[in-house]
Amino acid sequence: MPVTLATDTVKITRERKFGYVVPALLLIVFFFIVPVTMLLLRSVLEPVPGMQNYAALLGSTTYLRVFLNTFLVAGVVTIVSIFVGYPVAWLLAIMPEKWSRIVLAIIILSMWTNLLARTYAWMVLLQRTGVINKTLMALGLIDKPLALVNNLVGVTIGMTYIMLPFVILPLMGVIRSIDPAILRAAALCGAGKLQCFLRVLLPLSLPGIVAGALMVFVMSLGYFVTPALLGGTSNMMLAELVAQFVQSLVNWGMGGAAALVLLVVTLTLYAIQLRYFNPARGK
Amino acid sequence: MTEPFLSIRGIRKSYGPVTAVKNVSMDIAEGEFMTFLGPSGSGKSTTLYVLAGFQDPSGGDILLKGRSLLSTPSHKRNIGMVFQRYTLFPHLTVGENVAFPLRIRRRPQAEIAERVKAALKLVRLEGFEDRMPALMSGGQQQRVALARALVYNPPVLLMDEPLSALDKKLREEIQFEIRRIHRETGVTILYVTHDQEEALRLSDRIAVFSQGEVDQIGTGPELYANPATRFVAGFIGDSNFLDATVVASDAGKAKLSLGDGSVVEGVPLHGTSTASGKASLMLRPERLSLSRAAVPSGIAVTVRDITFLGNNVEVSTATPAGVDLAVRLPFGHEAISNLARGEDAWLTFDTASAHAFA
Amino acid sequence: MLLDFDKLGGLKPLLTVLVVVVCIFLILPIVFIAALSFGSSQWLIFPPPSWTFKWYQDLFADPRWLFSALTSLKIAGIVTVLSVVIGFLAALGLNRGSFVGRDFLRALFLTPMILPVVVLAVALYALFLKLGLAGTTIAFVIAHLLIALPFSIISIGNALDGFDRSIEEAAILCGASPWEARLRVTVPAVSHGIFAAAVFSFLASWDEVVLAIFMASPTLQTLPVKIWTTLRQDLTPVIAAASTLLIAFTILLMIVAALFRKGRKA
Numbered sequence: 001m002p003v004t005l006a007t008d009t010v011k012i013t014r015e016r017k018f019g020y021v022v023p024a025l026l027l028i029v030f031f032f033i034v035p036v037t038m039l040l041l042r043s044v045l046e047p048v049p050g051m052q053n054y055a056a057l058l059g060s061t062t063y064l065r066v067f068l069n070t071f072l073v074a075g076v077v078t079i080v081s082i083f084v085g086y087p088v089a090w091l092l093a094i095m096p097e098k099w100s101r102i103v104l105a106i107i108i109l110s111m112w113t114n115l116l117a118r119t120y121a122w123m124v125l126l127q128r129t130g131v132i133n134k135t136l137m138a139l140g141l142i143d144k145p146l147a148l149v150n151n152l153v154g155v156t157i158g159m160t161y162i163m164l165p166f167v168i169l170p171l172m173g174v175i176r177s178i179d180p181a182i183l184r185a186a187a188l189c190g191a192g193k194l195q196c197f198l199r200v201l202l203p204l205s206l207p208g209i210v211a212g213a214l215m216v217f218v219m220s221l222g223y224f225v226t227p228a229l230l231g232g233t234s235n236m237m238l239a240e241l242v243a244q245f246v247q248s249l250v251n252w253g254m255g256g257a258a259a260l261v262l263l264v265v266t267l268t269l270y271a272i273q274l275r276y277f278n279p280a281r282g283k
Numbered sequence: 284m285t286e287p288f289l290s291i292r293g294i295r296k297s298y299g300p301v302t303a304v305k306n307v308s309m310d311i312a313e314g315e316f317m318t319f320l321g322p323s324g325s326g327k328s329t330t331l332y333v334l335a336g337f338q339d340p341s342g343g344d345i346l347l348k349g350r351s352l353l354s355t356p357s358h359k360r361n362i363g364m365v366f367q368r369y370t371l372f373p374h375l376t377v378g379e380n381v382a383f384p385l386r387i388r389r390r391p392q393a394e395i396a397e398r399v400k401a402a403l404k405l406v407r408l409e410g411f412e413d414r415m416p417a418l419m420s421g422g423q424q425q426r427v428a429l430a431r432a433l434v435y436n437p438p439v440l441l442m443d444e445p446l447s448a449l450d451k452k453l454r455e456e457i458q459f460e461i462r463r464i465h466r467e468t469g470v471t472i473l474y475v476t477h478d479q480e481e482a483l484r485l486s487d488r489i490a491v492f493s494q495g496e497v498d499q500i501g502t503g504p505e506l507y508a509n510p511a512t513r514f515v516a517g518f519i520g521d522s523n524f525l526d527a528t529v530v531a532s533d534a535g536k537a538k539l540s541l542g543d544g545s546v547v548e549g550v551p552l553h554g555t556s557t558a559s560g561k562a563s564l565m566l567r568p569e570r571l572s573l574s575r576a577a578v579p580s581g582i583a584v585t586v587r588d589i590t591f592l593g594n595n596v597e598v599s600t601a602t603p604a605g606v607d608l609a610v611r612l613p614f615g616h617e618a619i620s621n622l623a624r625g626e627d628a629w630l631t632f633d634t635a636s637a638h639a640f641a
Numbered sequence: 642m643l644l645d646f647d648k649l650g651g652l653k654p655l656l657t658v659l660v661v662v663v664c665i666f667l668i669l670p671i672v673f674i675a676a677l678s679f680g681s682s683q684w685l686i687f688p689p690p691s692w693t694f695k696w697y698q699d700l701f702a703d704p705r706w707l708f709s710a711l712t713s714l715k716i717a718g719i720v721t722v723l724s725v726v727i728g729f730l731a732a733l734g735l736n737r738g739s740f741v742g743r744d745f746l747r748a749l750f751l752t753p754m755i756l757p758v759v760v761l762a763v764a765l766y767a768l769f770l771k772l773g774l775a776g777t778t779i780a781f782v783i784a785h786l787l788i789a790l791p792f793s794i795i796s797i798g799n800a801l802d803g804f805d806r807s808i809e810e811a812a813i814l815c816g817a818s819p820w821e822a823r824l825r826v827t828v829p830a831v832s833h834g835i836f837a838a839a840v841f842s843f844l845a846s847w848d849e850v851v852l853a854i855f856m857a858s859p860t861l862q863t864l865p866v867k868i869w870t871t872l873r874q875d876l877t878p879v880i881a882a883a884s885t886l887l888i889a890f891t892i893l894l895m896i897v898a899a900l901f902r903k904g905r906k907a
Contacts, residue, residue, distance in 0.1 A: 020734030023727045024750055024790060031783050032753055035764035042767075088663050091656040094646045103664055105895070110667040112891045114848050116868045117884035121670030124677065124685050124876060131673070131687045164667065180644035184337055185370040187357040187642040189384035189431065193652065196358075196643050199383070203374045222757025224851050229872060239759040246763045247855075259760045270755055337645065356650075357642055 040263075043256030053257040063241070067261075070238040073152055073227070074220035077159045078213050084160075085167030086209065090201075092168065093175035111165040119229050122158045123149060126230070150232030158226045163216045170215075174208030175201075214273040218266050238262050286349045288313040288471065289439060294343035296329050303329045304340070305495040311473070313438075316465055318474045320482040320518070321492030327475045330492075331441055334473065335364055347438065358387075363432030363470070364441040368448060369424040371416035377403070377427050378412030384435045402430040405464060422453045426460065433468060442474045446481065458484055479519055491515045511553055513640035516565045523568060523608045525582075529560040529641065537639050539564060542604070545580060549634045554641040562641045568611040570636040573598060573618045574629045581629030584608060589622060600628060671888055678881035685878060696882040706883065709867035716778065716863060717846040720785045724842035725835060727786075728793025733823075735794070736801040747794075754791040761787065762855040769856070776858025784856050785846035792841035800834025801827075836901055840894065 043053050057063050092100050110118070125131050126148035133145040148154050178201070186200045224239040231237065236244070242262065245255035287310035296304040304326040311317050319327035332338045334345060336357035345352045352360055371380050381402050385395045403409050406426040416424055425445055432440055442461075446454045462485060465472055476482055482489050483503040490500045491514070499511040503519070510516035513524070527539040530546065537552035539562065550564065574581060584600035587607075596619055598610045608630060612619055622628075642648045649656070673687070678696055680689025700706050734740075735747050753761060765784050769775040804827065812822035828835065850865045857866040864887075868880055 017734045017738035018740040020730040020738065021746055024731035024794070025746065027727065027783075027786065027790070028749060028753075031765065031768070032761070032787055035768040036756075036760065039760070039764040039767055084659070084663060087656050088660050090643075091660050094644050094649075095660075096646065103660060106664050106668050108895065109892065110671065112844065112895065113671055114865065114868075114884065114887045114891070115850055116865055116872065117674060117887050118670055120868070120872060120876070120880055120884055121674045123872075124881075125670060125673060127685075127876070129684065129686070134687075161666070161670070164663065175644070178644060179368060179370060181366045181368055181370045182372060183642055183644045184335070184357070185364065185366060185428075185431075186372070186383070188335060188360070188362055188364045190358050190361070190387040190435065191383075192356075192358050193643065193650070195387055199387075200372055201643050204372075218755070222759060224757075224759045225869075239757055242759050242763055243855075246766065252767065255763055259763060262757050263760055266755070266757055337642070337648065357648075 036263075039252075039256045040260050041256070042252045043254075043260055046253035046256075053253045057254065057257050057261065063258075066236050066238055066241050069152060069235055070221055073155050073159065073237060074217050076156050077163055077220045078217045080156070080160050081163045081167045081216050082209060082213050085164055085212070086171055086205075088164075089168045089171035090175055093172045094180075107165045107168060110161075115162070115225055118161065119158055119226050122154070122161065123229060126154050126157065149230055150235075152231065152235050154230035154232075155227045155235065155237070158230045159220055159223060162223075162226060163220065166219065167212045167216055170212055171205065171208050174205050178204050210276075211273055214269055218269045218273075221269075222262055222266060287311065287346075288315075288348060289473075290346040291330070291334070292344045292346065294330060294333055294345065295341045296326075296333060296338060297341050302495055304333070307343070307492075307495075307497050309490055309497060309500055311471060314469045314471055316472045316474065316485060316487040318476060318482040318486035318489045319492055320476060320479060320489050322477055322518075325492035326495040327490075327492040328443060331443055331473060331475050334439075335362060335441055336360055361435070361437050362439050362441060363435070363437035364443070365425065365428045365432050365445040367444045369416065369421065369428055371424055371427055371431075373416060375416075376412065377408070377414045377416060377419070380416065380427055381431045381434050383431065388435065398434055399430075402434040403427075405433065405467065406430045406460065421449050422457055425449065425457065429461075429464065433464070433470065436470075438471060440470045440472045442472060444476055445474075446476075454481070461485060483519075489519075491518060493518075509551075510565070510638060513563050513565065516638060516640065521568050521609065521611075523566045523571075525564040525566065525602075525606060525608070527562050527564040527639065529562050529639070537562070539639055541582065543583070543602070545582065547580075547634050547637070550637045550639045551635070552639045552641060560641075562639045565638045565640065566608070566630075566632055567636065568597065568609040569595075570632055571608070571610045572631045573600075573610050573612065574631060575618060575622070575626070576629070578629040578631055581631045582608070584628055584630055586622060586624055586626045586628055588624060589619065598622065598628075600630065674881050675885045675888060677878060678885040680878065683878065685876060685881070696878040699879050700882045700886075703879075705862075706864075706867060706879075709862045709864045712778075712861060713847055713863040713865070716781045716785060717843050719778075719782050720789050720846040721839050721843045723782070723786055724789040724793045725797075725838050728790055728838055728842075729797050729828075729835065731790075732794050732797040732801055736798055737806065750794050751791045753787045758788065758851040762852045765852070766855040776856070776861055778861065780856045781853065781861070781863070784852040785849055788849065788852065789842035789845040792845055793838035796838040796841060797831060797834040800831035800837075804830050833901075836898075840898055844894070 044051065046053075092103055127133075128145040128147075130148075132148065133142075136142045137145065148157070182204070183196055183200060186196045191199060222239050223237070224243060227235075227237040228240050231240075238258065239262065242255055242258045245251045245258060289311040291307055291309050291311075294304055294307045295302070307326065307330050309317075319330060321327045329338065333340045334352070336352070336355070340353070372383065375383065378399055381399045382395050385398060390398075399412070400409070403411060406429050408423065408426055408430065411419070411423070411427075416427065419427070428445070446457055449457065458481060474485060486503065488500060488502055489506055491498045491506065493512075493514045499506060499515045501509075506515055506519045510519065516522050517524070525541060527541050529537050529552070530540050531538040532552050535552055536549050538546065538548045539550055540546050541564070547564075552562070582602060584602050586598060587601050588599040590597045590599070591614070594614050595611050596614055596616070598612065598619060600608050600610060602608065610630060646653070677685055677687065677689065679692050679694070680687070681691045681693040681695065682689050731750060735743055762784070765780070766775065769780045774780045808830065809822050809827050812826040813819060817825065848865065849863075850869060853863045853866045854869060857863065862870070864883070868883060871877065871880055
């Protein structure tokens with residue numbers, strides 16, 4: 001009977017299929033869950049069981065400065081990225097396609113270019129004898145070169161450069177999904193440009209802004225390469241601290257503790273984003 | 284002569300080489316319900332957008348009570364508009380949506396509350412203030428949009444195919460509501476649609492748009508009884524067209540030869556007759572009579588199909604040259620009892636009810 | 642009106658200027674690096690006093706650069722294949738399966754992407770030290786695979802979401818075995834997702850810095866590790882040459898991806 005045949009095949013394509021995820025699951029369990037758990041355990045087991053690593057980490061001004069640096073840089077990068085990225089995303093969402101294509105190509109090119117190549121470029125551009133200092137001096141805006149690298153200014157510029165595409169692209173999607181007729185309706189209701197923006201466009205794109213901001217903040221908190229190269233040794237961020245404990249100091253207990261702090265902050269913010277600003281849920 | 288309430292004067296709109304609106308002019312009286320009727324791409328929506336200020340015309344002017352609107356930005360025009368899609372602000376409740384224009388105008392809180400209530404009452408959505416738009420049906424959302432457009436008493440309300448997203452039954456229900464609201468508020472309405480039935484049902488007058496121009500403006504019966512162009516004749520009501528040659532014309536009446544040898548006289552002629560004298564003869568299906576006995580002056584046809592339409596019966600026929608002619612007769616008419624497919628018949632008509640378009 | 646490009650009024654020039662400035666900001670370092678790689682100045686003075694291919698000659702004269710590039714290529718190649726195969730199976734299971742905990746697994750598979758890489762790098766480093774795998778190709782492949790896999794699962798999962806599985810069922814009704822149907826009907830239908838998965842997996846591995854730093858040994862380095870260690874010593878223009886080649890490679894990849902998309906539309 002054809003009917004039985006049909007239901008049989010449905011069973012074939014809709015069986016439970018747990019087997020298919022087993023390779024991925026094995027990989028994740030053995031090389032993700034197990035090592036990360038082990039690392040975190042070492043933070044309370046080494047050198048002796050107890051919370052001394054956390055006490056050392058949270059009780060020292062040196063390490064507190066690292067936390068402060070990390071949050072400061074991540075915060076500034078997030079704010080600058082949103083304030084610059086939002087208007088760009090807005091225009092990109094509505095400009096004629098022949099232009100938006102060019103802008104998108106530039107954004108994607110910068111995003112896909114090797115991270116080290118980009119960071120290297122900023123190291124060269126921002127150095128004392130670099131193009132930016134030379135240009136500013138030639139213009140007579142400054143007398144002697146500004147210190148733009150080996151400090152948090154350099155880190156902020158380099159990280160903003162990396163994070164901007166991550167703000168612009170999703171925000172463009174959010175703004176594109178807003179019906180322009182809603183803004184026309186608002187204008188006919190009597191709202192001027194500023195009111196249209198504050199009362200309609202901004203509230204409608206706010207979930208996208210918050211989600212983008214959280215994402216950039218989280219990514220910035222855990223960033224390693226750019227702070228290590230542009231920040232110099234005296235302006236460490238949290239990810240560098242983790243690496244330093246393990247690589248130079250071979251102190252696995254402290255490394256695990258710093259990793260846990262980073263992990264907890266990251267996952268908490270990520271959970272908030274999932275819970276309240278999941279764009280996939282249409283909210 | 285008194286100044287017209289709303290005057291559209293020679294509006295043109297082109298995008299590069301493409302001309303969307305060629306030369307649209309009309310006067311609209313206060314409180315009138317004017318419909319722009321036409322197929323898509325005929326320029327009716329563009330004209331409406333120019334009125335709303337979403338597009339700047341390439342030429343022409345729009346006067347409201349004698350004052351040009353064009354230099355006024357959309358948000359200062361004080362015009363109401365209901366869109367094809369619902370365009371409610373998804374982050375605001377129904378009450379906040381309706382209050383939005385009043386908040387923008389900084390009206391006192393008490394007045395806002397009162398007017399929002401009145402507007403929702405007008406569209407029969409009392410008590411829905413705290414709902415979110417996403418949780419309402421399409422018809423309800425469109426009524427909220429209507430309340431929002433009317434709450435600040437705009438002198439003119441624009442409606443851009445507001446019912447096209449709704450199903451047929453809901454559409455008729457809301458058409459009725461729109462008529463009632465028009466009566467109750469006396470607001471001047473400019474309504475865009477491609478649906479002739481909707482236009483006839485709602486409007487005081489209809490402007491028929493075709494290829495960026497207004498072919499004719501008039502009441503429904505005027506357009507139906509006296510179409511100015513072949514396009515209007517074809518767009519309003521059902522119609523048959525026959526190729527004909529103008530033999531002679533005098534004082535707007537023409538003598539036509541129908542090609543099969545028959546000649547008809549006294550047909551109202553529209554448009555200037557060309558040298559070749561070619562013309563289209565338009566015949567309304569319900570104005571045709573069918574005879575089963577040979578009529579010398581009639582058009583000889585063969586019956587192709589008979590369709591029962593309730594109170595009417597439509598007989599599809601074809602001339603020997605293969606032109607289809609539909610005839611509509613009341614149910615039970617003697618001419619069609621036992622009429623069979625393939626039978627020969629003759630069609631006759633009152634020449635005054637026919638129209639010729641050169 | 643704020644979303645109608647032609648009715649932005651005074652905002653239009655303002656926003657346009659900002660977009661142009663941001664574009665310059667984004668493209669400047671890339672153009673600059675390419676220009677400097679041909680400049681003769683050892684100290685990266687701009688504009689360069691004269692033009693030269695010297696740094697490219699230095700780059701190709703040093704076998705360690707070439708070797709690290711080959712290492713990167715080999716690892717990225719293996720990672721791409723494994724990531725696409727494991728990702729396809731996982732996406733199929735997540736998309737079609739009816740087992741308990743599916744949503745949890747989906748979230749779990751994507752966590753390596755959101756977790757700070759440095760935590761993963763340090764944790765894996767510790768594990769591989771214990772297992773005696775530190776500094777081996779296997780360690781590299783496993784580490785890179787962990788961050789490439791989420792890209793595969795997302796890309797292929799999205800493609801599977803857009804694929805009507807009754808088509809696969811129809812193929813089975815036509816007599817194909819389930820795996821035959823999958824290979825001959827489903828795989829071609831989601832080929833754009835598989836292609837995207839391959840490109841992203843390759844790039845994820847090819848460009849990975851942090852994991853690679855921890856996986857590397859003095860004898861086994863990928864290209865980013867080689868750049869990193871050189872960079873920590875000095876800002877030699879040889880890196881500009883290497884970076885320029887990487888940028889050229891990226892542009893090539895973008896063109897291939899664009900052509901692939903175009904080919905799919907036609």
